[in-house]
Amino acid sequence: SALTQPASVSGSPGQSITISCTGTSNDVGGYDYVSWYQHHPGKAPKLMIYAVSNRPSGVSNRFSGSKSGNMASLTISGLQAEDEADYYCSSFGSSYGSISILFGGGTKLTVL
Amino acid sequence: EVQLLESGGGLVQAGGSLRLSCAASGFTFSSYAMTWVRQAPGKGLEWVSGISGTGGSTYYADSVKGRFTISRDNSKNTLYLQMNSLRAEDTAAYYCAKVGSISMVRGVITLDYWGRGTLVTVSS
Numbered sequence: 001s002a003l004t005q006p007a008s009v010s011g012s013p014g015q016s017i018t019i020s021c022t023g024t025s026n027d028v029g030g031y032d033y034v035s036w037y038q039h040h041p042g043k044a045p046k047l048m049i050y051a052v053s054n055r056p057s058g059v060s061n062r063f064s065g066s067k068s069g070n071m072a073s074l075t076i077s078g079l080q081a082e083d084e085a086d087y088y089c090s091s092f093g094s095s096y097g098s099i100s101i102l103f104g105g106g107t108k109l110t111v112l
Numbered sequence: 113e114v115q116l117l118e119s120g121g122g123l124v125q126a127g128g129s130l131r132l133s134c135a136a137s138g139f140t141f142s143s144y145a146m147t148w149v150r151q152a153p154g155k156g157l158e159w160v161s162g163i164s165g166t167g168g169s170t171y172y173a174d175s176v177k178g179r180f181t182i183s184r185d186n187s188k189n190t191l192y193l194q195m196n197s198l199r200a201e202d203t204a205a206y207y208c209a210k211v212g213s214i215s216m217v218r219g220v221i222t223l224d225y226w227g228r229g230t231l232v233t234v235s236s
Binding site: 031033035037039042043044045046047050051056088090092098099100101102103104105106 | 116147149157158159162171207209216217222224225228229
C-alpha cells in the first residue's frame with residue numbers, strides 16, 4: 001500500500017490506542033488532507049477524521065487525529081467494544097503531475 | 113440524509129466489460145466531486161477514480177488508466193464507472209464515495225459519505 005499502517009492493534013475497554021500512518025512528502029507530509037475511516041466488514045466505510053484533526057458532526061470526541069512530518073496518527077481513547085473495526089488512513093497525493101487519493105493497508109483494531 | 117446506492121456489479125469473464133452506477137440523494141449532487149474506491153477480497157481500500165462536480169476533470173489510478181472511464185449525469189444525480197478489459201485482479205467490492213468539495217484538488221478533500229458497495233467478480 002502507498003501509506004504504511006500497522007496490521008493490527010489491540011486494547012482493553014477504557015484504554016487508549018494509537019494507529020500510525022506513514023507516507024512521504026508527496027502525500028501525508030505535503031498536504032493537510034489526511035483522513036481516517038472506520039470500516040466494519042459488509043458496511044459502508046465511515047469518515048472519522050478529516051483534514052488531519054477534524055471530526056465530522058456525530059463522531060465521538062474519543063477519536064482524535066494529528067500529524068508530524070510524514071506521519072499521521074489516529075488516537076482512540078476510552079476504548080469501547082463497538083470501536084472494534086478496520087481503520088484506514090488516507091491522504092491526497094501528487095507526483096509527476098498526477099493526483100490520487102492514497103490509502104494505507106488498514107489496521108484491525110481488536111478490543112480485548 | 114445523504115444516500116449512495118451502487119449497482120451493476122456481477123460476474124464477468126476476463127476481457128469483458130461492466131458499467132457500475134451510483135445513485136445519489138440527500139445533497140446537491142453537482143456541487144461535489146465523486147470517487148470510486150474498491151476493496152479486493154482480504155485486502156485494503158484502493159482509490160480507483162475521481163471526477164469533479166462539473167464532470168470537467170477526471171482522475172484515475174495507474175492500475176485502471178486506459179481501461180476504466182468515470183462519468184456523471186448531474187441531471188440524474190448518478191455517477192458511473194465503465195470498466196473495460198477486465199482482469200482477475202479487478203475482482204473487488206466497488207464503493208462510490210462523495211468528496212467534501214466540488215474539486216478533487218482543492219477544498220475539503222475527504223470522502224465524507226460512502227455507499228455499501230457492489231461486488232464485481234472477474235473470472236479467468
